[in-house]
Amino acid sequence: MAIVPKNISDTLQRILYPGSDKNIIELEMVQEIRIAGKRISFSLIFQKEDDPAIRPVSEACTDEIRREYGNDCEVAITPKSSARMAPPVLPGVKNIIAIASGKGGVGKSTMAVNLAVALANRGAKVGLVDADIFGPSIPKMFGEEDSHPYFEKIDGRDRIVPIEKFGVKFLSIGFFAKKDDALIWRGPVASNALKQLMMDGNWGELDFLLVDLPPGTSDIHLTLVQTVAVTGAVIITTPQDVALADVVKGVSMFNSKSINVPVLGIIENMSWFTPEELPENKYYIFGKDGGKDLAAKMDLPLLGQVPLVMSIREGADSGLPAAVNEESATGIAFGDLAEELIVQLERRNIYFKPTEKVKVRRR
Numbered sequence: 001m002a003i004v005p006k007n008i009s010d011t012l013q014r015i016l017y018p019g020s021d022k023n024i025i026e027l028e029m030v031q032e033i034r035i036a037g038k039r040i041s042f043s044l045i046f047q048k049e050d051d052p053a054i055r056p057v058s059e060a061c062t063d064e065i066r067r068e069y070g071n072d073c074e075v076a077i078t079p080k081s082s083a084r085m086a087p088p089v090l091p092g093v094k095n096i097i098a099i100a101s102g103k104g105g106v107g108k109s110t111m112a113v114n115l116a117v118a119l120a121n122r123g124a125k126v127g128l129v130d131a132d133i134f135g136p137s138i139p140k141m142f143g144e145e146d147s148h149p150y151f152e153k154i155d156g157r158d159r160i161v162p163i164e165k166f167g168v169k170f171l172s173i174g175f176f177a178k179k180d181d182a183l184i185w186r187g188p189v190a191s192n193a194l195k196q197l198m199m200d201g202n203w204g205e206l207d208f209l210l211v212d213l214p215p216g217t218s219d220i221h222l223t224l225v226q227t228v229a230v231t232g233a234v235i236i237t238t239p240q241d242v243a244l245a246d247v248v249k250g251v252s253m254f255n256s257k258s259i260n261v262p263v264l265g266i267i268e269n270m271s272w273f274t275p276e277e278l279p280e281n282k283y284y285i286f287g288k289d290g291g292k293d294l295a296a297k298m299d300l301p302l303l304g305q306v307p308l309v310m311s312i313r314e315g316a317d318s319g320l321p322a323a324v325n326e327e328s329a330t331g332i333a334f335g336d337l338a339e340e341l342i343v344q345l346e347r348r349n350i351y352f353k354p355t356e357k358v359k360v361r362r363r
Contacts, residue, residue, distance in 0.1 A: 003069060005033040005353035008040060011068050015060045018053045024061075026091055032078075033353055040065060041076035049081040089228050089357070090198070092205040093127070095345060098224060098233040098254075098261065102246020104135075104215040107269040108236040110316050111306070112212040113141045115234075117323040118331075118338035120167030124207040127162065129197050130172030131224065132214045133190040138172045139163075143319020149175050152202065159202040166324055169206070171197045191223040198227055216246070217253045225259050225358040232264040232348055232355075234303065234341065239268055239290030247294060261355055264344045265301035266291050267337065273308040282307075301344050304337040 013025045024030055024044070033042040044061070046054055062075040090096070099115070101108040109132060120126045130138035139145045142165050149171060151158045162169035173193050203209065211230075214220050224230060233254045237243045247266065254261040268291025272282040285308065295302040306312070311330050315322040323334035 039074040095231040114323040118334040127209040128170040136174030239287040265303040266295040270308040271305035
């Protein structure tokens with residue numbers, strides 16, 4: 001089996017930094033993993049050029065790799081110095097997934113909520129951040145509009161305790177503003193609000209942290225990829241041509257060299273309408289297979305097609321997401337969607353190296 005960067009990261013998790021209870025992957029010391037046949041190279045980031053741990057850590061890395069993959073491995077390690085090793089961002093979160101759309105009105109937040117619930121139904125530890133700063137809807141969809149998260153002091157720092165329901169931990173700026181007030185914020189203020197939800201939330205251990213982004217591309221998207229390493233993105237669309245045109249822009253943004261976040265796939269929402277009294281009939285109100293065809297054209301996975309069903313809308317309005325009832329037709333559909341997302345995520349983590357935060361360049 002070919003060695004991929006994820007294999008090396010997993011192997012080096014066994015090595016603790018001397019005097020610490022954290023391993024060198026958690027401390028984000030391992031960077032720039034390159035593999036060419038049996039030649040494995042990477043950089044090790046230390047606090048100082050003369051750090052006494054350089055030699056023992058480098059030797060431990062070489063020994064561990066050769067023990068795992070054979071003594072014929074050529075291991076090339078480049079020590080580098082850093083002014084300081086920043087603590088890992090959200091160290092307990094395994095995967096951060098951006099839920100995005102090219103335009104509004106395609107059901108992005110509804111998909112984010114039901115995906116989160118469907119993942120939790122499968123035993124995963126799931127968090128959800130409502131990053132749609134100007135139109136927060138997650139509290140209503142969970143039936144928690146009147147809830148108020150509280151702060152608790154952890155290690156001398158005030159942390160926000162997320163609301164938890166249906167197995168999902170979630171935070172939204174909607175909890176900190178009057179629900180009937182319009183949020184009229186400039187970009188930097190909105191970006192700081194997102195950072196606070198992400199960084200000050202007491203998320204604990206999570207398998208998945210979903211981030212419901214605003215429609216389009218904006219400062220919020222840039223703030224997210226500059227604050228945390230986003231594992232991958234999911235794009236929501238309808239089959240309508242107007243929506244599909246904006247999907248291309250969203251995919252282009254995530255795939256750009258400066259951001260470089262893998263797109264895990266496309267979800268086509270409102271694919272068809274089936275009347276309750278005519279369950280065999282399908283009416284393609286917004287066009288047929290537009291998202292499916294675009295996914296094939298862009299060589300992206302189609303995670304699923306979700307029909308236009310009244311129970312999904314009713315669940316969003318009443319605070320009881322359709323995915324909660326796992327035995328219903330919509331519950332099964334969202335379960336299948338979650339399963340396909342997990343498959344694509346596992347494939348991404350096996351064959352691609354971990355995403356890095358976008359570095360802020362100052363002039």
